[in-house]
Amino acid sequence: MGGEPQRHRKGRGDPLTEVVVIGGGIAGASAAAHLAPHAPVTLLEMERSLAYHTTGRSAALFVANYGGEGSRPLAHASLPFLEQPPEGSTDVPLLSDRGALWVAAADQLGHLEEVAAEGERSGAGSSLVDRDEALRLVPKLSPRHVEAGLYEPSARDIDVAALHQAFVRIARSHGAQIHLSSPVTGINRLNQGWRVSTPDDQIDCRFVVNASGAWGDLVASMAGIEPLGLLPMRRTAFMVPGDQAYSGWPMVVDVDHRFYFRPDGVQLLCSLAEEIPDEPGDVGPEMEDVALAIERINQATTLDIRTVSSQWTGLRTFAPDRDLVIGEEPTAPGFFWLVGQGGTGIMTSPAYGTLLANQVLGDSLPPGLAEAGVDPKTTDPARFR
Numbered sequence: 061m062g063g064e065p066q067r068h069r070k071g072r073g074d075p076l077t078e079v080v081v082i083g084g085g086i087a088g089a090s091a092a093a094h095l096a097p098h099a100p101v102t103l104l105e106m107e108r109s110l111a112y113h114t115t116g117r118s119a120a121l122f123v124a125n126y127g128g129e130g131s132r133p134l135a136h137a138s139l140p141f142l143e144q145p146p147e148g149s150t151d152v153p154l155l156s157d158r159g160a161l162w163v164a165a166a167d168q169l170g171h172l173e174e175v176a177a178e179g180e181r182s183g184a185g186s187s188l189v190d191r192d193e194a195l196r197l198v199p200k201l202s203p204r205h206v207e208a209g210l211y212e213p214s215a216r217d218i219d220v221a222a223l224h225q226a227f228v229r230i231a232r233s234h235g236a237q238i239h240l241s242s243p244v245t246g247i248n249r250l251n252q253g254w255r256v257s258t259p260d261d262q263i264d265c266r267f268v269v270n271a272s273g274a275w276g277d278l279v280a281s282m283a284g285i286e287p288l289g290l291l292p293m294r295r296t297a298f299m300v301p302g303d304q305a306y307s308g309w310p311m312v313v314d315v316d317h318r319f320y321f322r323p324d325g326v327q328l329l330c331s332l333a334e335e336i337p338d339e340p341g342d343v344g345p346e347m348e349d350v351a352l353a354i355e356r357i358n359q360a361t362t363l364d365i366r367t368v369s370s371q372w373t374g375l376r377t378f379a380p381d382r383d384l385v386i387g388e389e390p391t392a393p394g395f396f397w398l399v400g401q402g403g404t405g406i407m408t409s410p411a412y413g414t415l416l417a418n419q420v421l422g423d424s425l426p427p428g429l430a431e432a433g434v435d436p437k438t439t440d441p442a443r444f445r
């Protein structure tokens with residue numbers, strides 16, 4: 061299909077839309093919040109509510125010593141927004157103190173040193189601690205299992221619902237249109253833009269932002285764009301009964317990512333930290349993953365977990381090199397990727413929204429991102445072409 065972008069309206073689409081954002085998770089919401097002050101934006105979400113998929117299923121942590129080369133500076137650059145959200149965007153703090161403690165058994169000490177070195181490089185402010193200090197921080201760790209730890213006091217809990225809502229508030233306050241129950245079913249190139257179709261609508265726009273998470277390659281293929289090879293990986297989290305006395309503990313992570321747990325109110329949020337390839341969809345927990353996580357946590361602690369209060373599964377979606385993909389598709393001008401956030405898509409969201417918006421608007425890299433060491437080449441989709 062060809063032709064100029066036009067005010068084409070079959071249903072309720074916004075005829076003045078300049079940018080269509082596909083996906084209403086944290087990525088799409090951040091993109092909309094950062095674009096809406098500068099251009100008319102319509103966000104399309106296929107579900108009846110926003111943040112229904114991976115965004116609503118995370119462990120909600122900010123950990124500086126985590127993620128790929130591209131995501132670490134983005135996490136760093138996100139701190140100013142997370143610590144001081146824009147006026148009126150939220151009624152509650154987005155961050156609260158937590159800390160993270162990587163723990164190692166005797167045969168894992170080599171890897172603990174490696175993680176400590178990575179923490180040093182990313183300025184995470186972490187320090188190695190001996191068994192006594194690890195047990196002082198988390199008295200329910202088993203002295204028979206834990207030999208040493210790496211403590212990162214700067215790790216924080218993120219209020220994910222409030223952060224997502226902050227982006228939505230900012231976007232709406234600048235006139236962004238957000239349409240629920242609007243699955244994108246077609247994307248066709250016009251002479252100077254794109255026609256995005258849903259069952260009820262056709263919206264012509266200049267730019268498309270693909271923030272559809274695990275569905276990223278499927279959405280791109282609607283526009284005739286070659287897939288990146290995105291890999292959605294299942295990860296289950298579950299809650300077990302805890303105790304008020306645990307509420308000040310840091311998050312505990314096995315240094316080889318064989319399990320983690322952290323206090324959440326009076327419960328403990330636990331996970332096997334597994335990565336199991338899956339298809340885009342509404343995934344659910346596998347009992348074996350929960351059972352294995354409980355077994356490993358019980359080995360490493362004296363918690364003696366026996367019951368599970370609730371459980372859920374989300375898809376952490378990775379690009380082939382496990383780094384984010386942010387920017388214009390080289391083979392399709394006007395089509396922007398914002399995918400591959402893997403396990404860091406919440407804590408990096410303010411900065412990747414800024415970067416994406418700057419790229420769509422053709423602006424230069426903002427000083428805040430440059431100072432944090434963000435290099436757009438690391439996350440450029442052109443690296444796969």
Ligand SMILES: Cc1cc2nc3c(=O)[nH]c(=O)nc-3n(C[C@H](O)[C@H](O)[C@H](O)COP(=O)(O)OP(=O)(O)OC[C@H]3O[C@@H](n4cnc5c(N)ncnc54)[C@H](O)[C@@H]3O)c2cc1C
Nearest residue numbers: 083085086087106114115119121244273374404405406407
């Ligand atoms: C167990 C677990 C723990 C995690 N812990 C952390 C953590 O501690 N810290 C952290 O930073 N990150 C964490 N993450 C990762 C983080 O949750 C993700 O990186 C992030 O949520 C990805 O956001 P997204 O918007 O890309 O994806 P999603 O939230 O999945 O949003 C994509 C949206 O696109 C929509 N969509 C798809 N196709 C279409 C279509 N055709 N038309 C319209 N809409 C469409 C979907 O319905 C969906 O709402 C964790 C993830 C899991 C599963």
